[in-house]
Amino acid sequence: MDPTRISRRDFTKRMAVVGSGIMVFGVMSACDNDEPAQTTTPTATLQPLPALKFQFSDTAGNRTIAQYLQGQMSQNMGINITLEPMESAAFQKFVNEENHTWAWFGWGADYPDPENFLDSVFMTKAGNNHTLYSNPQFDTLMTNALKELNNTTRLQMIDQAHRMVVEDMPMVFMFNRERFNLVKPxxxxxxxxxxxxxxxxxxxxFRQVSMPNNILRVNSSGDPPTLDTNAASWASSLSCLYQIYDGLFTFDQNLNVQAMVASEIPTTANGGISADGKTYTFKLKSNVTWSDGKPVTAQDFEYSIKRMLAPATAAEYSFLYLAIAGAEAYNAGTGQESAVGVKALNATTLEIKLAQPQPTFISRMALWPCYPVRKDIVDAKGADAFLPPNLIGNGPFMLTEWVPLDHMTFKVNPNYWGTKPTLTEIRFRNIPDPQASLAAYQNNELDMSGVPVGTEKATMADATLGAQVFRNADLVTFGFQFNVKKAPFDNKKVRQAISCAIDRDTFINNVRGGVGRATTSWIPPGMPGFDANIGADYKFNVAKAKQLLAEGGYKV
Structure with a gap:
């Protein structure tokens, strides 16, 4: 997997390892508690670091990252690392079972708010907290921020929490991603x-794309693990779901919330949100239909949301909706579905009651876990309900063909209720090798393609390809994520030392081909709360890295 590919999410619970690498040490720590990371007092006699082995999913991009890390540790700290590539599935299983000590991790915005970068990844026992980081002060700040209705106060709390987690350093923050693609004129x-x-x-x-032959050909780089919209979390799934479904709301190109299936955005002024911020009333458009022509109703949304929260679904994104009354207990298996505060009042009115206010609830309702689902088809087909020809959506396209490991074909939905797309067909090719994808693009088999990592500068300088480069900044941050329960990364000073030992600017220039932005913090540019100075104390500084390592009780 290319290191720039992020799972949603690579993201998410559940981590989802972004095709990455893990640092595996010969000695494990006996530490296994939920106390916040503490500074270790240096001992009189410094101890050598445990033997270090870096295991990673064996792809060209990951090898490049692993070799860079190996070189940085050797050159800057005199630390030798043995590289051990792993087959992808074995590697991901290793990480998902939390046997890792260090992993390459990326997180992208699910919705454009900084809380999404902190609560999902660093709160104690959060679904995506594979660092196993736990700090009660951080948890309290974020818990209060998540229900604070005064936006200025809320953002101040989030900023304080962000600075706290950067100081505790549960990961080395490396760079903010920039998409780099070749695009046909x-x-x-x-x-x-x-x-x-x-x-x-x-x-x-893609619904707004126009092509001369009305067909769009792109590379998905791999099959989606699922098209169950309630359970999906990986970016490859989302690329498909955006074509097949429409939710109550969507985001425009500037990431502002827009009504989609809903007839309006609820506010206190229009009666859609109660004065206490705990009851939402969603009015649906009356002309929305499924791809088989049947009407989409509020009952379809009620069923979908409750199915997403059901323990049996094991939805990785259910944690975003636990503010719904009764949702947390139901999701944990200790409550009843009937107690969940989601109810279709009639065919075009959905009511949701919250246990506590949640300022970003509308943005969360714009995400794929809340897209409508047909109960009758799930009841009849089970897991096959989300495979063609059974998959019924309400979006502009239908998935008509899926040949695993080869391609997926989406054709226009003849019963689409919204603005009809000009495309009649979208083809997702499954070409995991970046060099093969580039060759397909140059052979006019694809309309867009990435390039092999490290060839970006040469591509920009190419007389033909340079003019076809399309770059776009993402709300995405990548870094090396520690498991703070395992030695030596249960030691905050060691984590800080590693951060100071890695030259991020050279990483961007040599490994990323000059594409992306080096960072020392988690919240990316373009997101409220971004501050380029956060984490600057732990930028590249070899002398400081060695000092911090000694303060942590280790020698090199």
């Missing part, structure tokens, strides 16, 4: 990337 004018697309740049707005 015919596609370029109508391609509309955002800062939070799925696997494929611009996939949120």
């Amino acid at each position: 015919a596609l370029r004018p109508t391609l509309k990337p955002t800062g939070q697309d799925g696997q494929i740049m611009g996939d949120r707005f």
